[in-house]
Amino acid sequence: MSEFAFSESPTGPLPLAVQVAFSGSRFLLDEKAHPSVDAAAFYAHIQQYLTERLRGLPQELGLDARHFLCGLSQLAVGADTLFSRACEALNIPQRLFLPQQREDFLAAVGSDGVPDFTVEQRIAARKLFDSAHVIEERVVSESADRQTRFQDVNLELLRVSDLVICLLSTARDGKAGGTSELIEDAEKRGRPLLEIRVDVGGEGQPQFTESWHNRSAFAVPQWPD
Secondary structure: OHHHOOOOOOOOOOOEEEEEEEEEOOOOOOOOOOOOOOHHHHHHHHHHHHHHHHHHHHHHHOOOOOEEEEEEEOOOOOHHHHHHHHHHHHOOOEEEEEOOOHHHHHOOEOOOOOEOOOHHHHHHHHHHHOOOOEEEEEEOOOOOOHHHHHHHHHHHHHHHOOEEEEEEEOOOOOOOOOHHHHHHHHHHOOOOEEEEEEEEOHHHOEEEEEEEEOHHHOOOOOOOO
16 A cells, blocks of 8 residues: 555645546447557557546646545446556556456356457456555445446446546447446536547547536535634
8 A cells, every 4th residue: 555655744734535437438449440450559549548638637627736536447348447557557546346246247248148358358357456556346236137237336436436537439339337328327417527539530540539527516625624
């Protein structure tokens, strides 16, 4: 835990966490539609974008030296993995909310019969699970239904977060418990939400379009007097 120690004196201001919930698409690049695009380079660019976006977020939100970001997410394939790597790169502590126990989560199979994780993705996820920046791993659903479990995760992300970031491809994913449903739930609850859309731009580079929802609803956390 020493990685997250603060230098304030015992009589100085106590640190305050700003809980940033994240959710994103499993697939941010349609490789069939863009066969000439280097997928590894495309996702690397997105990870770098997320890293820089998180780096600049405290200034954009008007935070001061007392505040630090804390990431909240699952650790699914795709955007969630890129977010976790961005948090790791910036030494941002992260809390992982899972729809089921870790090994069951990594071995899960979708409704189409395809495993959620390939062998390589499972190995990469385990490394992130065990990374020093992860400070909590918690199962937040007891449902036996797959979609309900993911919906429970979305609700818990909304419940504890100060703001939400969602990263999706330009094709909206309408699955129950998915990122699009999280966006809808966040809008209903008036939660500050940064929606980021990714498309393939010139020379196969990712192109980002950002839109804030309920930006004015964000309140900088403060300790009571």
